[in-house]
Amino acid sequence: MSIFETLRTAMRALLSNKMRSVLTMLGVVIxxxxxxxxxxxxxGTKADIEKNIRSLGSDVLTVRPGQAQMGQVRGGNVETLKVEDAEAVGELPGILQVAPSAQASAQIKFLSNNVSASVVGVTPEYFEVQKLVTQYGAPFSETQVRGRRRVAVLGSNVAMKLFPGSEPLNQRVKIRGLSFQIVGVLAGKGEGFSSPDDQVLVPLLTHQTVLFGRDYITTMTIQVENENDLDNTKLEIEGLLRSRHRLRPEEASDFNxxxxxxxxxxxxxITGMLTAFLAALAAISLLVGGIGIMNIMLVSVRERTREIGIRMAIGARRxxxxxxxxxxxxVVSLLGGVIGLGVGAGIAFTLSKVAGTGFVLPLYAVALSLGVSLATGVGFGVWPARSASRLDPVEALRYE
Amino acid sequence: MTAAIQLEGLEKIYHEDQPNIAVRAVNGIDLTINHGEAVAIVGPSGCGKSTLMQLLGCLDRPTRGSYRLEGQNVSRLDDDELAHVRNRRIGFVFQSFNLLARYSALENVALPLMYSSVDNPAQRARAVLERVGLVNRAGHLPSELSGGQKQRVAIARSLVNQPAILLADEPTGALDSRTGEEIIQLLLELNAAGTTLIVVTHDLALARKLKRVVRLRDGKVEADGPPEQVLAEAPAGVQ
Known part of the structure; x- marks a missing residue:
């Protein structure tokens, strides 16, 4: 029998039992x-996060304090990274600029409006290295930083929450009870994790002395002149910081x-592992769908034993x-796979719209789902089909 | 000229390896049927009629002995070769018609052609359907046909590949006597046109209409000859 005729015969059998075919297919669709x-x-999530990180640029190195380790016990972040370290790194060859920053959380108040935000102490270089642009006002000046002025630049979300419908520029807000003048508002960067949209920037010295009384920094963002030298520069910075922190060769670095x-x-x-884990969980339902196909096909073979006998009697080979x-x-499985592909993509698209994250339908997922549904059909269909083809024509013809 | 069918020492033994339950359903049959003959095979229940029918129809292989179909020994063919023989050289007509319920009359007739990849299957099927007088019912499903019409469709299906022999197993068993009569007439017409006809039946009225009757008993040929001779000497209760 030609493959075309076989396909037609299969479609006929499936269409003559529409409800059952649809229900069988449902397992694969799900x-x-x-x-x-x-x-x-x-x-989609991965692409989102990557876009965010990439917006920093590939010529940027980030130094963060390491974690204090006392025997097996891990303490909080160590407090050994200082502004002076940043200044020393800035002296190294091949460094374009260094932006030390300190981060802490605090309440920001304007009249009765109250927002909890991440308050970041920064220098003018920070705006350039992080590629931050002000929508209103201007970044901090050197004078404002050195003078420990109580001025602030608001992230776009913070500005929106504190000043719904009014002009924030030159208004005064309270951070930890102290009054700060708003000298700028950042242009929105869009969604993402630790987005500057949700931050409040203040001059670094103000942050350290006036607000929080700390002398250490939490991040040092370094822009290099030539991104091809990134690895060498990284080694030089590491050596410099180790010697400044007087670390013995056997000691681990207190920074990353x-x-x-x-x-x-x-x-x-991390996202790859998470995706693989979730997909593996989802694949279990595909397995269940495959078993459903096998189940129905076994029933179908039994039900159509006489038909098989008739076909064999008039010349069908095994x-x-x-x-x-x-x-x-x-056909059931592949059709289920195609529909499932549409349904899955639809769900992902809707969820990404609702959550405001990115939507990516990777080509490998399309190929994988079609390939797997094909394999499911063959894998779970071969046993019932074999049992059908092995029927004894005499017995099959006698079957009631 | 070679015979249509030539059986020599044909045996079919079920469970031969377990002597206490072994059944010698066909127990050494020698039989020659020539082209164009019309033969009735009769005998009491359990005499081996059905088993012989299955062997003649190449649905099963004999345990021993040889079966020559138009000169070719078909007793040792493999499954695919047997399927090919059934498709091309043997036509089956069953008591219960055995039509596919979801296929129209025309599609049922064309079914054997699907397994032999011939050109214009629909056209050929229509021609055969015309021969059994049912071309006006071509698009009907079996459930929309009467018993006699179903059997005509089944006969058309058996003829569509122009087989050398036509095997009919109780072809009138599920029909009323008038319709059965019509089916017998149709089979006899086909035989007159050259098809070798073998009918397995309990119906002695049907057997009398054929020129030759073979009576089986306990898996062996008990009598073989013209109906008036074989059926006259039949012991009571053969039917």
């Missing part, structure tokens, strides 16, 4: 849909230096019968 939705959401590339790799690894039932299973 399985493939779940896998595709998980992959698309995972990839990471490049955008490093962070991307870590994030990629291979013809095998192919007929196998193609039925594959």
């Amino acid at each position: 399985g493939v849909g779940a896998v595709v939705a998980m992959l698309a959401l995972g990839e 230096i990471s490049s955008t590339k490093d962070v991307l790799a870590t994030v990629g690894q 291979g013809d019968v095998l192919l007929q039932f196998l193609i039925e299973a594959v």
